Amino acid sequence: MPRKPLAVLAALTAGLLLPASPVLPAQAATPSETSSCAGPRVETFGPASVTGAIVGAAVHEGKAYVVTRGQKPPVLAEIDLATRKVVRSVRLPDAPAAGEAEGGWATAVSGGKVYVGTYPVPDLYRFDPATGEVAHLASFGKNGGYIWALTAAPDGTLYAGTYPDGRVREYVPATGAVRDFGVLATGERYVRAVAADAENVYAGLLDKGKLVAINRTTGAVKELAQGGTGIGVVADHGDRILAVSGPTLIDVRKDGTDARFVPLGADSFDTLTVSPDGTVYGTSRPDGAVHRYRTGDSAPVKVADPPSQDDETRQIALSGDDTLIGFSGSGGMWSLDLPTGKAEFTDLIEAGLPSGAERPQSMLLVPGRAVYVGGHFFMDVRDLRTGEQRRFRVPGEPKDLVRRGNKIYAAIYPSGNIISIDLRTDEIHSLGYLGHGQQRPWDIEYDPVTDKLLVASAPLGAKLDGALSIVDPDTGEIDVYEGVIPGESLMSLSLDSAGGIVYLGGDVLGGGGTPPVKTSASVAAFDLASRTVLWQVDPVPGFRTFQDIKVHDGLLYGVYKRDSGAWIALDLATRTVRHRGTLSGYGELTTHRGRVFVSTFFGGGNAYELSDTATHLATGLGDEWYTNPQLHFEPGSWKAWALSGRHLARIDLDPRCPLLTVVPPQS
Template structure:
């Protein structure tokens, strides 16, 4: 194990305690922590039960029902759990109707009922008296894949639903089933309404870090409309229930208030320093619970006096984090990045093998999910999700690394590399490469609901830029060869696009000329490849993997491409994630005769001269490949880093 996580994903409150849900891995179940807010200590930790046939990895949803029960919504099995405060167990209530992947959000209704929203069928449901009931149509909003957020108005019995892939906001009347659309037209280009709260007589809607304050009005015909009282930018997801006419939230790192009556936003000088997953009130004190670099913290603020505190919770769960990316650093260490909850590990080859049950070094906090790693010119470059952030780190310098560029700030939400238009904002940086002049190149998958990835070009002393290279395709592999940058695309767009693969498209190779900025496409002589997931420079030539085929070319004559089928093409329909990151190709200095790689669950080597293929290892669930300075290979399965010695 390389990375640990003490980050709650969802929080609710009941009877002076916080109930925080901590995500696990496929091999380590999530946990519910009961935290006494007065003492800031964990009083109980409960492992969430599951089964081999229906594993529970984590959860994003928690709510307290009117009868005091705590409900949790999980993934990837869309299960609902109930915990009765004071008891030592949680009860598995089964899958939400339809049995899909995520319960995204939960809201309490009347008489102990709870409402929920799911992915990937855009279902809105209720749970009451031991039974699930689907409310409205499926999906509840036409075209919706996600019911991502909920807010309930108990006075009218209506629930507000925030959906995606294309953002929508509706009011659902639970008595009549009437649906009214409320989202202002200016936000229709967004992909998701990520958070909703009904408080203080207003609907607060969080859309891509903008907090909309909406006034909902009923017309004579019974329909409802919404008008925006305010649009507050750069706001963290969660905000407080209204008290004394004000709602509290973090904006640009500082605690702010919003006065409902006047629409006034006021900043304090308080910097909470944590990602709050839930707020409540204790008397006149605002209390927030969430994740900081040093673990779970409780934040307190007294509006009357301005006094505040932030303290680490004692005894919070610390669970393994699945490894999402790995790569060799310039200092010889093997660096890893954690899935979902972030964090990074550093393994010192052969010296860090003392305890397989604990990380070799303390988990480095401060970064979100790492998608790619690159050692270049003495620095470690890190591509992080979301918003395709590029960081750099010099080994020995303080952590966290320095943010260099944010692909999520590039382009326009309204564009998708249409003719004459730029790229959409980018999200997932699966590919990194370095040029001889110090330039770093980043290939990305776009934001949710978009198809066109992009190429980012960044160099020290420049602002960097992001450009379209192949419309309707993501950029998932990069390599520098023969004075040119080469990239490989995937016909799979971001999550939320339908169909998953761009109709009629073939993944392609492209080149970028650093001297002129020219981009050229180099179609592969293969039958409709779905993705080019690996590229490497080998003996002056470019090697690549497209599905199960190896292709090679001379960078000076990229139109002359040779191909060879190594393996059957992967089943990208059944496992679409492979179309972003299936293959790896690399060379190892200790073995100049071979090229090493992965495809599917296999590690293989190819003779550079004869192209003879040898499968070295088949290990179900393995992903990724890198090598240390001694010539050992490394790959990952869930939270475990594995080493494979080169064959003699």
């Protein structure tokens, strides 16, 4: 079923979803050349990106329970499946550990109570539907960790899969006892999926691609199958276990025999559920279609078009014999009548789910017209002429945005889809998918000389090689240069259109889960005419990840991600480092009026001007970006669009003024 009605309703109800904000003054479209250091230097305009996105979901006794993504603190909402309305919601209280929960991927029901595992603080909570009480039960790690998966065994014992230690933990609700089953595979970081029966707990390992069984009594670990890539879905199927490893469905007996590797074609599955008669239903990614499978089938059979097109499906469950209930990551719930294939979609915000500010993914200023902010499956837009705000759905997370004429182009995670957005109508069109495992597009630029889009990307999962992709915005033709920097993924690119060269910034860690083959991140120069690498250099030995690079006036400025906020200026003629220093953290570089600027994470959120040294321009911006902190300057002005906390802000960064200390809004 198409999602057009949601986009229309979202636009019509934007005023209800977003808090009232002041209208920009008329002169905002014509920035002043002067700046008063003594006057107000910060304007804020309400939440930059509003979300009702969800992660975890569970069904119990005619109710659904969903957990939000991106809001602080997360919302646990109870939905009446008969009326399709949110009837109750609670916030998960902040736990004693450092950090704040922003969502809960893991949900399970045991003993009539709902359990939630959170991130980026890996804590376990319990919600009692009878009393409405929420309790914090246990912590399975420190800030930066995840409880990715949660399941209940037949006796009610809970099992959690965690990151970054790659472990399974047991929690006994009756006693509160916690057990750690230890290292399941050397170097593993993610236990992404779990299932349990009376004897074993079954775990899917994302880095190593293994399906393992852990004896609940002895703790003994047995490998049941090896996938071709990471395993992200596991389901109990009687005397068999099902697991999804990229484009393959693994169907194996619980003793490890009779392993069947069923091809899924170009897709993967993000959820599975098993009916009482043994039929397995799954939803495919990236399209969101519904499929049916039974052991012995050569391939799953599609039974319905996507109830929510190009959406991530968080959970599916059968309601009766003929209805499948699904939960979409963008913030929706759908029901599918299996005999007819007819689907009904419900937007959860419209159903009463509390919305809130999330960490933005990306931003783009269209001068004098609008500011676009990419969020999780939605784009929020502030009209600079009227002050009005609207939002519309996009098929994923826009990791970066670029403009070409009357269209914006977005690089989408987790599909690797490149889409266009019409500035006049908000109409979305897909140019195509990068493919080649390149599902993390980090940077996109437009080359006006060749009239092509340039995309830097990293693989998803245990691979190292990223790619430079060259996209024709008119035809959708995509040329993918995988491994353009051998043994590294790409985090950033910077175009010298006059010279016909695009410069690439590497990351030796790749998609994660595979040991690096290099110790230092490279910069490479790629000739767009010959489509060849002209040269490659490692500017600083031992520094492994370029977060961003930018070419300006014969120098390539680079910010490293994991190396104490290090930055450099590389002389492109000699390929040697001319300047270097330290910032509060990493972020995105931009050039404006002949100068180089950067906004960074950590230390409260900071902005600098870079030359031979770093000049501190602003602090207190907050650390609320999901990807790179960004600055978007108005032409002819020192005013830049950015974030103050999670609010959209316009900030005066005149280098002539003293250090600006920003006080982010509290909400």
